[in-house]
Amino acid sequence: xxxxxxxxxxxxxxxxxxxxxxxxxxxxxxxxxxxxxxxxxxxxxxxxxxxxxxxxxxxxxxxxxxxxxxxxxxxxxxxxxxxxxxxxxxxxxxxxxxxxxxxxxxxxxxxxxxxxxxxxxxxxxxxxxxxxxxxxxxxxxxxxxxxxxxxxxxxx
Numbered sequence: 400x401x402x403x404x405x406x407x408x409x410x411x412x413x414x415x416x417x418x419x420x421x422x423x424x425x426x427x428x429x430x431x432x433x434x435x436x437x438x439x440x441x442x443x444x445x446x447x448x449x450x451x452x453x454x455x456x457x458x459x460x461x462x463x464x465x466x467x468x469x470x471x472x473x474x475x476x477x478x479x480x481x482x483x484x485x486x487x488x489x490x491x492x493x494x495x496x497x498x499x500x501x502x503x504x505x506x507x508x509x510x511x512x513x514x515x516x517x518x519x520x521x522x523x524x525x526x527x528x529x530x531x532x533x534x535x536x537x538x539x540x541x542x543x544x545x546x547x548x549x550x551x552x553x554x555x
Contacts (some may be wrong), residue, residue, distance in 0.1 A: 450495060453533040457496040460511040471519040475548060485548050487528070488519040492554035495535040503528040503545075 471486040491497050491512040499510045499518060503526045512518035512532075522528060524546055531540045535555040543549060 449533055450536050453498060454496055456498050456509075457511045457513075460498055460509055461513075464511050467519065467521050470521045474521065483523060484521045485524045485545060486519055486521055487530070487545065488517055488548070488550045489530070490517045490550075490552040491515065491534070492552060493534045494555060497532045497534050497539075497553075499530060499532040499539075501528055501530055 470484075471488065474482065474484070474486040475488075487501060489499055489510070489512055491514060494514055496511070496513050499512055501508050501510065501520060501522065503522065506522060506526070506528070508520055510518040510520055522545060525544075527542060527544050529540070529542050530551070531538070533539070534553055537555060539553055541551070
């Protein structure tokens with residue numbers, strides 16, 4: 400049976416999708432993630448800051464990244480209980496671009512998420528995933544067992 404969204408919720412999802420081209424907005428019900436300050440110097444001893452390293456990685460990744468928007472929207476709007484995959488969406492409400500790394504059993508992906516944008520990806524269900532990234536010199540790190548759609552909102 401399909402999940403029925405109220406008309407206004409469907410319009411909101413579609414509107415956010417069209418406004419962000421690759422993103423959706425959802426609120427997380429998860430607990431607070433671990434946030435740790437990150438040193439500003441690299442392992443090589445240079446004075447390059449972590450924020451600038453993340454920005455370089457973001458700029459390089461955004462050139463080749465392939466969005467999974469259609470699959471994520473299908474997962475969010477339809478009953479996906481028989482599907483072997485589900486979606487993870489992350490809203491970046493910080494003033495910095497970020498690269499989110501999602502890793503799990505035989506799964507690894509880096510997702511570039513611009514400031515005030517939402518990134519999303521489809522992952523196999525019923526697995527533990529490590530989500531990590533750098534947000535304006537602050538480390539975001541969370542481990543979550545994913546059984547259905549998972550949504551996170553991050554800010555600095």
